[in-house]
Amino acid sequence: MRPPALLQRYTLRTALLLFVLIPFVLLMGVGGYYSLQQLEQQVEKRMQEDIELIARAIRLPLSHALERGRIGGIEQALASAFHIDRVYGVYVYDENGKQIAASGTRDAQVPSDRAAEIASTGGLQSEYDEAGGQQIFSYFLPLTDSGGRISGLLQVTRRGSDFQTYVNEVRMEVLMGLGITALVLTLIVFFGHYGAIGRYLRSMENSMARIGAGESELRVPEEGPAELSTLSHGINKMLDRIHASQQQIEQQRERELELRLRLQQSEKLAAIGRLASGVAHELGTPLSTIDGNAQRLLRRDDLHERQRQAIEQMRGEVQRMEKIIHQLMDFGRRNPLQQRPVRAATLVHSVRDQCQRDIESGAVDIELLGDNPGPQVAVDSMRIEQALGNLLRNAIQAASSRVRVQWTSTDETVVFTVEDDGPGIDSEHMSRLFEPFYTTKPVGEGTGLGLAVVHAAVNDHNGRIEVDTSPDLGGARFCIYLNEYIGSENAAEHEVV
CATH class of the missing domain: 3.30.450.20 (PAS domain)
Known part of the structure; x- marks a missing residue:
């Protein structure tokens, strides 16, 4: 009932x-x-x-x-x-x-x-x-x-x-005494209740209403008699646990979303890589044949100058297509990594030597900062040198006069930084920067695979890459994070002196 x-x-x-x-x-x-x-x-x-x-x-x-x-x-x-x-x-x-x-x-x-x-x-x-x-x-x-x-x-x-x-x-005196006593007791209950309990309950009620309205960080005042203070403390602990649980759920949801996006991206990249490898394989032989025939034609003595220039232009386009094919093959490569310990300085100096022609043609000052020989990383040298080389070439192309390459070690993590004093990267391009075939360069000057190759190489090494604006030079800054190798040096490693 x-x-x-x-x-x-x-x-x-x-x-x-x-x-x-x-x-x-x-x-x-x-x-x-x-x-x-x-x-x-x-x-x-x-x-x-x-x-x-x-x-x-x-x-x-x-x-x-x-x-x-x-x-x-x-x-x-x-x-x-x-x-x-x-x-x-x-x-x-x-x-x-x-x-x-x-x-x-x-x-x-x-x-x-x-x-x-x-x-x-x-x-x-x-x-x-x-x-x-x-x-x-x-x-x-x-x-x-x-x-x-x-x-x-x-x-x-x-x-x-x-x-x-x-x-x-x-x-009458007795009845009046009883009436006055009852009235006084009633007033005592009303005002005593407010002074001892009511105002604290009202404060708790207001706080809970504000928390329910969305002020999740607010807590109930722990004041008043011991029982109410204990109750408020219990409510606050419950709110803290609820808030912590919500944060954990939100973090878990974000991690799941990130993993889902990374999985989708990996599947997408894998599919594109398989397609790129197939296309590169099919185009490689015909282009080699075309280039060989062009070379034989250039050996003839009866060619007019205009014919010779046309054949040279044809060979240039073939070489450009072969470069794209090599990038496609690099992007689609999923061979097992050949990892070995190598010094950070060794990697950077090797990349600088590989890009020497780009450095000389761009008239850009290259600044190398870091301990020599520096920390060790266990990597596939060819893949990481290729990734750093792509970043360095992009920086040389974008820079006005200065490019800085730096390597440091913090918390068992080796960080390679490549930054320039160029115009930087617009925020609208940041989210798609590492997508295959996405480029901000004019048509004919970029394939959109360079940064995709960098991203794939870093991911294969369980690292990460970040891009932002250089606080010193003002242009783009790329940071590659790899796990530091802790152990004895490999005898095959060549240190830079």
Whole structure:
């Protein structure tokens, strides 16, 4: 059975009112009611005792005066008793129930036979009766002579409304006290709840609302009583774990996406490599035949100059196509790597020697920076020299006057850097820079395979390549990262001195 809808979302303050304050007030009310009943009985008893004390106080003078027949003394004693505010009427009867003297209202006296009956019993007696349209409390006390014989009866009366009025006053004071106490307790619950708990819960609620709105770095303030502080600490730990899990999931998703893209790229490159190898193989023999025939034609003496120039131009185009074929074969090559330890300086100096013709033709200053012989890397020298040579030739072509090649070693990683002072690479080309057949050079000046060959060689060595802008020279900067070889030198290695 589900609770009423009103109680499904009650607050802690409402819970304190429902389950603590109200039961406490009800219990206090029951206790107050019982105490009030006891108090009313005690008040009534006390007021009756007051009447009894007054009656006993005037009993002796009245007994003496009655024994001696002094009516004046009796009236004087009655007058003194009547002057007490709590007395409504005082009556004296003889032993036969005849009224001898009276003070106060006459309505409360009892008949003679009733007075004689009460006097004859000789005991104390009190009763409530109606007189003059109101309730009267009467206290009877026998009067005796010096011999102890009953000689008369004393009746002292008081209005019953005096009892009720006093009891009502006491009851109102008690009820007002209970009401004020309940009100004070209610205020204490309201303001005490806010000061001790409510403001901290409100702070937690606001923080959780902001976190739910997207402020994932925000945390719940750990303040307030120990229980709330512990709860806030637990919530923050949970949020930290959720945040850490989300970051791990995001990182895992990014890694999976990167691996998927790399796999797709590898499959794409492999397919292009197989196609390039097939095309290069099929075109190699016809081009060699064309070049051979052109050479034989050039040996003839009867050729005109224009014919000789046309044949030379044909051979130049054939050589250009053979260069493209070599690049296609290099890109499509997937032979097992022949890795051996080699010094970084050895690789760079070898590449510089291979590119000497490009350096001289470009009138560019080549700056080599690095320890000699430098750190070792276990690589296929031909593949890495080819990759570095492609980068160096591109830098020479793009540079205005300076090219820098640098090698360093940090954290068991050898970094080869090639940078120039040319115009650099636009950001729009960065994402496609290593794609096969993608080039920013004019038509006829580039095949778009040079950087693809570099990328493939670096990947085959489990390295990576990055490109950005040179902070010193201002042009393009390519960085190749390879694992440093830790071990003894290979005897076949040639160090650069």
